[in-house]
Amino acid sequence: MIISRQKEFRDILKTIEQQNIFIIGCGKCAAKQHLGGETEVLEMKRKLGKSGKNVVGCTVLSSACNIASWDDVLTQNPDIKKAEALLVMSCGGGVSIISSVAEKAVYPALDTESLGGVCRDTTVLEQCGMCGECDIWIFGGICPIGQCSKNMLNGPCGGAVEGKCEVDERKCVWDEIHTKLKSLGRLELLKEIHHPKDHSKKRRRK
Amino acid sequence: MIREKLLSGKFTITAEISPPKGTDISGMMKEAGMIKDAVDAVCVTDNQRAVMRMSPIAACSALSQEGFDTIMHLTCRDRNRLALQSELLGAAGLGIKNVLVMSGDYPTKGDHPGAKPVYDLDSVQLLGMISRLNNGIDLSGNRLEGKTDLFAGAVSNTELTEVALMKLEKKINSGARFIITQAVFDAGKFSEFIDQVHDAGWKKIKIIAGIIPLRSRKTADFLNSNIAGVKVPDDMIRRFASSSDPGALGIEMAADLIRELRGICGGVHIMPIGTHENTRKILEMAGL
Numbered sequence: 001m002i003i004s005r006q007k008e009f010r011d012i013l014k015t016i017e018q019q020n021i022f023i024i025g026c027g028k029c030a031a032k033q034h035l036g037g038e039t040e041v042l043e044m045k046r047k048l049g050k051s052g053k054n055v056v057g058c059t060v061l062s063s064a065c066n067i068a069s070w071d072d073v074l075t076q077n078p079d080i081k082k083a084e085a086l087l088v089m090s091c092g093g094g095v096s097i098i099s100s101v102a103e104k105a106v107y108p109a110l111d112t113e114s115l116g117g118v119c120r121d122t123t124v125l126e127q128c129g130m131c132g133e134c135d136i137w138i139f140g141g142i143c144p145i146g147q148c149s150k151n152m153l154n155g156p157c158g159g160a161v162e163g164k165c166e167v168d169e170r171k172c173v174w175d176e177i178h179t180k181l182k183s184l185g186r187l188e189l190l191k192e193i194h195h196p197k198d199h200s201k202k203r204r205r206k
Numbered sequence: 207m208i209r210e211k212l213l214s215g216k217f218t219i220t221a222e223i224s225p226p227k228g229t230d231i232s233g234m235m236k237e238a239g240m241i242k243d244a245v246d247a248v249c250v251t252d253n254q255r256a257v258m259r260m261s262p263i264a265a266c267s268a269l270s271q272e273g274f275d276t277i278m279h280l281t282c283r284d285r286n287r288l289a290l291q292s293e294l295l296g297a298a299g300l301g302i303k304n305v306l307v308m309s310g311d312y313p314t315k316g317d318h319p320g321a322k323p324v325y326d327l328d329s330v331q332l333l334g335m336i337s338r339l340n341n342g343i344d345l346s347g348n349r350l351e352g353k354t355d356l357f358a359g360a361v362s363n364t365e366l367t368e369v370a371l372m373k374l375e376k377k378i379n380s381g382a383r384f385i386i387t388q389a390v391f392d393a394g395k396f397s398e399f400i401d402q403v404h405d406a407g408w409k410k411i412k413i414i415a416g417i418i419p420l421r422s423r424k425t426a427d428f429l430n431s432n433i434a435g436v437k438v439p440d441d442m443i444r445r446f447a448s449s450s451d452p453g454a455l456g457i458e459m460a461a462d463l464i465r466e467l468r469g470i471c472g473g474v475h476i477m478p479i480g481t482h483e484n485t486r487k488i489l490e491m492a493g494l
């Protein structure tokens with residue numbers, strides 16, 4: 001799941017110059033995180049209206065980043081034609097897909113943060129650093145590129161205080177990696193020296 | 207020279223100096239002047255605590271022209287592998303012989319919180335890369351015209367979790383020849399760390415104990431709540447509470463600690479809060 005965060009409403013308002021707006025939510029990740037489902041789209045509609053914008057309509061697509069045909073979207077939501085701008089409440093993937101087909105000004109309502117997931121109803125953040133050469137098994141299935149702020153591959157930095165990461169409010173992920181590998185009986189994986197990542201694997205592809 | 211002295215087993219003294227925030231090096235030179243001939247080398251920080259300053263390579267070069275032996279800090283925070291290597295070749299070209307590598311405090315701790323954190327390599331990988339440069343090849347396997355001869359060290363806390371100890375071992379196996387520790391206040395606790403190192407069989411590594419001379423109870427409290435890996439013991443804090451001259455007490459405690467450490471480790475590394483005005487006195491009182 002793509003993890004996103006709601007932008008400040010005043011920042012959204014500042015970026016949208018146009019008056020007539022159509023709002024598009026996303027029924028996948030954004031809806032699961034209560035950031036782009038029906039409730040949030042209707043709330044956005046109310047707020048924009050209160051701030052003097054004219055919301056010509058709104059919808060929640062089943063998935064903003066997976067659109068079979070823009071014509072179908074238009075047929076089902078003819079009010080989009082009346083809009084000068086679209087406000088998309090999805091991750092950057094959805095915003096860019098809609099931007100590529102809509103031929104109108106498209107604005108994001110969310111900031112995209114990381115690749116996470118949902119496990120037993122709990123949303124977990126930053127599960128994958130999207131490095132382009134996955135070797136997560138070495139770290140007991142816990143990605144240090146995604147979860148360690150300094151992307152350390154050979155063990156913790158010296159900055160954790162009583163298990164808390166130097167950078168943010170989270171625990172130092174290296175303690176978790178260690179505990180997990182210990183429970184799996186694979187501590188020898190930690191003893192190996194892991195070489196720097198090959199960032200050319202992240203290059204653009206056709 | 208620090209490398210020879212440390213390797214010969216003599217007790218070695220280093221001291222931390224920060225490059226200027228600006229182009230005027232006179233303050234840094236004055237600071238270094240206070241400890242000239244009292245220390246074996248000055249250790250020059252690299253955007254310490256993520257606060258932007260003059261590059262340590264330039265500062266080391268200026269200091270070595272004045273006759274100082276230097277140790278250049280190098281963090282993984284601000285440079286990718288290309289920049290780290292060219293910096294190291296440049297350092298070697300300027301006659302800088304010693305480097306101390308570390309991950310580096312995260313940018314949000316400093317004065318440019320929005321800076322892109324690099325961390326292309328970690329300290330283990332950086333040490334491995336220095337070993338390669340010393341062998342005349344770069345990280346991609348290309349042969350160098352002229353190799354480096356860098357004496358590399360790493361940093362460590364003194365209370366280590368199992369996983370942190372494993373990382374320390376990798377640092378040593380990747381080419382760290384000496385370790386400068388986070389500030390030590392309790393010689394007894396510190397010797398447990400030394401035992402840990404000996405038990406692990408890392409006989410050749412030289413350990414230099416970090417020393418932060420306290421100035422008052424306030425500085426002790428500040429260190430306890432703000433610096434990872436630092437623990438000023440309660441009895442030291444109590445002594446400050448009942449002292450009428452905390453400045454003199456801080457000097458005395460630092461000197462006592464250094465005297466105790468003499469038999470335990472390879473040297474001490476003085477990191478004052480503020481200036482080095484008391485460093486010479488502390489070392490003299492410690493009998494050095």
Ligand code: SF4
Binds near residue numbers: 166
């Ligand atoms: S404290 Fe742990 S998780 Fe945080 S940056 Fe350091 S190694 Fe990474």
